[in-house]
Amino acid sequence: MNLLDKGQYLGTTFGDFISNDLSIIGSVHQKSESQFHQHKNAYLSILLQGIYIETSKANSIRVFPSEIIYRPAFYVHKNTFESANVKCLNIEFSDEWFRKLDMKPLSNMVSFNKINNFPFLFQLITDFVHYNHIDIAEDLLLDLTTKLISKPSICKRIPWIEQLIAIIDNETECVHSLKSLSERIHQHPNYMARAFKLKTGMSIGQYQIEQKLSKATKELLLTSSNIVTIGINNGFFDEAHFIKTFRSKYGITPHQFRRLVKS
Incomplete structure:
Protein backbone atom coordinates (compact mmCIF):
# COMPACT_ATOMS: atom_id res chain seq x y z
CA MET A 1 0.00 0.00 0.00
CA ASN A 2 1.22 3.47 -0.89
CA LEU A 3 2.50 5.43 2.15
CA LEU A 4 2.85 9.16 1.50
CA ASP A 5 5.57 10.99 3.42
CA LYS A 6 5.46 14.51 4.80
CA GLY A 7 4.33 17.00 2.14
CA GLN A 8 3.39 14.32 -0.39
CA TYR A 9 -0.10 14.32 -1.89
CA LEU A 10 -1.84 12.76 -4.85
CA GLY A 11 -2.58 14.95 -7.86
CA THR A 12 -0.71 18.12 -8.81
CA THR A 13 0.44 20.32 -5.95
CA PHE A 14 0.32 24.11 -5.92
CA GLY A 15 1.56 26.67 -3.40
CA ASP A 16 3.25 25.20 -0.37
CA PHE A 17 4.63 26.13 3.00
CA ILE A 18 6.66 23.43 4.77
CA SER A 19 8.32 23.73 8.18
CA ASN A 20 9.47 21.26 10.81
CA ASP A 21 6.08 21.38 12.50
CA LEU A 22 3.49 21.68 9.75
CA SER A 23 2.86 21.91 6.03
CA ILE A 24 0.24 23.80 4.02
CA ILE A 25 -0.08 22.39 0.52
CA GLY A 26 -2.68 22.75 -2.22
CA SER A 27 -3.54 19.85 -4.50
CA VAL A 28 -5.52 19.60 -7.74
CA HIS A 29 -7.02 16.33 -8.96
CA GLN A 30 -8.46 15.35 -12.31
CA LYS A 31 -11.42 13.02 -12.76
CA SER A 32 -10.07 9.67 -11.55
CA GLU A 33 -10.06 7.06 -8.80
CA SER A 34 -7.03 6.58 -6.58
CA GLN A 35 -5.75 3.40 -4.98
CA PHE A 36 -6.01 2.86 -1.23
CA HIS A 37 -3.24 4.80 0.47
CA GLN A 38 -2.24 6.42 3.76
CA HIS A 39 -0.27 9.41 4.99
CA LYS A 40 2.54 9.39 7.52
CA ASN A 41 1.18 12.45 9.35
CA ALA A 42 -2.27 13.57 10.46
CA TYR A 43 -3.76 16.29 8.28
CA LEU A 44 -6.83 18.34 7.46
CA SER A 45 -8.12 18.53 3.91
CA ILE A 46 -10.41 21.45 2.99
CA LEU A 47 -12.29 20.99 -0.27
CA LEU A 48 -12.25 24.27 -2.18
CA GLN A 49 -13.63 23.14 -5.55
CA GLY A 50 -15.27 20.06 -7.09
CA ILE A 51 -16.69 16.90 -5.52
CA TYR A 52 -15.11 13.60 -4.52
CA ILE A 53 -16.02 10.39 -2.71
CA GLU A 54 -14.02 9.40 0.37
CA THR A 55 -13.85 5.64 0.80
CA SER A 56 -12.41 3.86 3.82
CA LYS A 57 -12.61 0.23 4.79
CA ALA A 58 -15.72 1.08 6.79
CA ASN A 59 -17.81 3.28 4.48
CA SER A 60 -17.97 5.89 1.70
CA ILE A 61 -19.06 9.52 1.85
CA ARG A 62 -19.39 12.24 -0.77
CA VAL A 63 -17.46 15.44 0.07
CA PHE A 64 -18.59 18.86 -1.13
CA PRO A 65 -16.85 22.28 -1.31
CA SER A 66 -16.24 23.99 2.06
CA GLU A 67 -16.21 20.65 3.89
CA ILE A 68 -13.23 19.60 6.00
CA ILE A 69 -11.93 16.11 6.66
CA TYR A 70 -9.47 15.35 9.44
CA ARG A 71 -7.48 12.22 8.61
CA PRO A 72 -5.29 10.76 11.37
CA ALA A 73 -1.85 9.41 10.59
CA PHE A 74 -1.89 6.08 8.73
CA TYR A 75 -5.62 6.27 8.01
CA VAL A 76 -6.32 4.01 5.02
CA HIS A 77 -8.57 5.49 2.34
CA LYS A 78 -9.05 6.12 -1.35
CA ASN A 79 -10.71 8.94 -3.31
CA THR A 80 -12.91 9.01 -6.37
CA PHE A 81 -12.75 12.46 -7.99
CA GLU A 82 -16.05 12.99 -9.79
CA SER A 83 -15.07 16.09 -11.75
CA ALA A 84 -12.02 17.75 -13.23
CA ASN A 85 -9.93 20.23 -11.24
CA VAL A 86 -10.95 19.11 -7.78
CA LYS A 87 -8.99 21.46 -5.54
CA CYS A 88 -8.03 20.85 -1.90
CA LEU A 89 -6.06 22.76 0.71
CA ASN A 90 -4.18 20.32 2.95
CA ILE A 91 -2.87 21.28 6.39
CA GLU A 92 -0.50 18.63 7.70
CA PHE A 93 0.66 18.35 11.32
CA SER A 94 3.85 16.54 12.30
CA ASP A 95 4.35 14.65 15.55
CA GLU A 96 6.60 17.52 16.61
CA TRP A 97 3.67 19.96 16.32
CA PHE A 98 1.60 17.98 18.81
CA ARG A 99 4.57 17.25 21.05
CA LYS A 100 5.43 20.93 21.43
CA LEU A 101 1.83 21.70 22.30
CA ASP A 102 1.63 18.82 24.76
CA MET A 103 -1.39 17.50 22.85
CA LYS A 104 -2.53 14.10 21.71
CA PRO A 105 -4.08 14.07 18.22
CA LEU A 106 -7.12 11.96 17.46
CA SER A 107 -5.67 8.67 16.24
CA ASN A 108 -8.55 6.31 15.55
CA MET A 109 -11.29 8.31 13.86
CA VAL A 110 -11.98 10.53 10.88
CA SER A 111 -13.97 13.71 11.54
CA PHE A 112 -15.96 15.83 9.12
CA ASN A 113 -16.78 19.50 9.52
CA LYS A 114 -17.54 22.67 7.56
CA ILE A 115 -15.26 25.64 7.07
CA ASN A 116 -17.95 28.12 8.17
CA ASN A 117 -17.77 26.57 11.66
CA PHE A 118 -14.21 27.87 11.86
CA PRO A 119 -14.27 31.48 10.55
CA PHE A 120 -10.57 31.97 11.20
CA LEU A 121 -9.86 29.54 8.37
CA PHE A 122 -11.04 32.21 5.94
CA GLN A 123 -8.49 34.60 7.46
CA LEU A 124 -5.80 31.92 7.36
CA ILE A 125 -6.40 31.25 3.68
CA THR A 126 -6.50 34.96 2.85
CA ASP A 127 -3.37 35.81 4.83
CA PHE A 128 -1.44 32.84 3.48
CA VAL A 129 -2.41 33.27 -0.17
CA HIS A 130 -2.34 37.06 -0.42
CA TYR A 131 0.17 38.12 2.25
CA ASN A 132 2.20 34.96 2.90
CA HIS A 133 2.17 35.91 6.58
CA ILE A 134 3.25 32.61 8.07
CA ASP A 135 3.30 33.69 11.72
CA ILE A 136 -0.38 34.59 11.58
CA ALA A 137 -1.12 31.36 9.73
CA GLU A 138 0.58 29.29 12.43
CA ASP A 139 -1.20 31.28 15.12
CA LEU A 140 -4.58 30.52 13.57
CA LEU A 141 -3.66 26.86 13.14
CA LEU A 142 -3.12 26.66 16.88
CA ASP A 143 -6.80 27.60 17.19
CA LEU A 144 -7.74 24.89 14.75
CA THR A 145 -5.67 22.28 16.55
CA THR A 146 -7.24 23.17 19.89
CA LYS A 147 -10.83 23.27 18.63
CA LEU A 148 -10.93 20.40 16.19
CA ILE A 149 -8.34 17.69 16.53
CA SER A 150 -6.88 17.53 20.03
CA LYS A 151 -7.48 17.78 23.72
CA PRO A 152 -5.27 20.49 25.25
CA SER A 153 -4.04 20.56 28.80
Missing part, protein backbone atom coordinates in the same frame (compact mmCIF):
# COMPACT_ATOMS: atom_id res chain seq x y z
CA ILE A 154 -2.33 23.61 30.17
CA CYS A 155 -1.32 25.16 33.44
CA LYS A 156 -3.94 27.64 34.66
CA ARG A 157 -1.43 30.10 36.06
CA ILE A 158 0.00 32.36 33.35
CA PRO A 159 1.48 35.39 35.13
CA TRP A 160 3.03 36.85 31.96
CA ILE A 161 -0.28 37.36 30.18
CA GLU A 162 -0.64 41.03 31.19
CA GLN A 163 2.85 41.77 29.95
CA LEU A 164 2.03 40.25 26.57
CA ILE A 165 -1.21 42.22 26.30
CA ALA A 166 0.60 45.45 27.17
CA ILE A 167 3.17 44.88 24.42
CA ILE A 168 0.47 44.35 21.80
CA ASP A 169 -1.69 47.25 23.04
CA ASN A 170 1.19 49.72 23.06
CA GLU A 171 2.81 48.67 19.78
CA THR A 172 0.00 48.49 17.25
CA GLU A 173 2.33 49.89 14.59
CA CYS A 174 4.31 46.62 14.71
CA VAL A 175 3.47 43.25 13.18
CA HIS A 176 4.61 40.96 15.97
CA SER A 177 5.52 37.38 15.18
CA LEU A 178 5.03 34.61 17.71
CA LYS A 179 8.81 34.25 17.87
CA SER A 180 9.50 37.92 18.63
CA LEU A 181 6.80 38.06 21.31
CA SER A 182 7.92 34.82 22.93
CA GLU A 183 11.50 36.07 23.17
CA ARG A 184 10.34 39.19 25.02
CA ILE A 185 8.31 37.31 27.63
CA HIS A 186 10.61 34.27 27.75
CA GLN A 187 8.04 31.63 26.83
CA HIS A 188 7.94 28.98 24.11
CA PRO A 189 5.99 30.49 21.17
CA ASN A 190 3.56 27.57 20.82
CA TYR A 191 2.88 27.39 24.55
CA MET A 192 2.47 31.18 24.67
CA ALA A 193 -0.06 31.15 21.82
CA ARG A 194 -2.10 28.31 23.32
CA ALA A 195 -2.15 29.88 26.77
CA PHE A 196 -3.19 33.26 25.36
CA LYS A 197 -6.03 31.66 23.41
CA LEU A 198 -7.33 29.71 26.38
CA LYS A 199 -7.11 32.78 28.62
CA THR A 200 -8.58 35.43 26.31
CA GLY A 201 -10.76 33.43 23.91
CA MET A 202 -8.91 34.65 20.82
CA SER A 203 -5.59 34.01 19.13
CA ILE A 204 -2.66 36.40 19.40
CA GLY A 205 -3.06 37.26 15.73
CA GLN A 206 -6.75 38.03 16.16
CA TYR A 207 -6.04 40.11 19.26
CA GLN A 208 -3.43 42.11 17.36
CA ILE A 209 -5.97 42.85 14.61
CA GLU A 210 -8.58 43.90 17.20
CA GLN A 211 -6.19 46.37 18.82
CA LYS A 212 -4.98 47.74 15.49
CA LEU A 213 -8.55 48.36 14.38
CA SER A 214 -9.46 49.92 17.72
CA LYS A 215 -6.62 52.43 17.55
CA ALA A 216 -7.20 53.12 13.85
CA THR A 217 -10.87 53.83 14.55
CA LYS A 218 -9.92 56.41 17.17
CA GLU A 219 -7.55 58.06 14.70
CA LEU A 220 -10.29 58.19 12.07
CA LEU A 221 -12.45 60.09 14.55
CA LEU A 222 -9.87 62.26 16.25
CA THR A 223 -7.39 63.16 13.50
CA SER A 224 -7.43 64.40 9.92
CA SER A 225 -4.75 61.92 8.82
CA ASN A 226 -5.47 60.18 5.53
CA ILE A 227 -6.49 56.53 5.34
CA VAL A 228 -3.11 55.34 4.07
CA THR A 229 -1.24 56.97 6.95
CA ILE A 230 -3.61 55.61 9.58
CA GLY A 231 -3.36 52.11 8.15
CA ILE A 232 0.44 52.10 7.94
CA ASN A 233 0.77 53.65 11.41
CA ASN A 234 -1.22 50.79 12.85
CA GLY A 235 0.71 47.97 11.24
CA PHE A 236 -1.39 47.14 8.19
CA PHE A 237 0.58 46.14 5.10
CA ASP A 238 -0.99 48.76 2.83
CA GLU A 239 -4.21 50.69 2.26
CA ALA A 240 -5.96 47.71 0.65
CA HIS A 241 -5.16 45.48 3.64
CA PHE A 242 -6.47 48.13 6.07
CA ILE A 243 -9.69 48.68 4.12
CA LYS A 244 -10.35 44.95 3.72
CA THR A 245 -9.77 44.21 7.40
CA PHE A 246 -11.84 47.18 8.56
CA ARG A 247 -14.76 46.31 6.28
CA SER A 248 -14.62 42.65 7.33
CA LYS A 249 -14.97 43.69 10.97
CA TYR A 250 -17.44 46.59 10.74
CA GLY A 251 -19.23 46.13 7.42
CA ILE A 252 -18.14 49.49 5.96
CA THR A 253 -14.86 50.98 4.75
CA PRO A 254 -12.78 53.43 6.81
CA HIS A 255 -13.75 56.19 4.33
CA GLN A 256 -17.45 55.43 4.80
CA PHE A 257 -17.10 55.26 8.57
CA ARG A 258 -15.35 58.60 8.81
CA ARG A 259 -17.81 60.25 6.43
CA LEU A 260 -20.79 58.75 8.24
CA VAL A 261 -19.66 59.87 11.68
CA LYS A 262 -18.48 63.33 10.63
CA SER A 263 -21.65 64.02 8.68
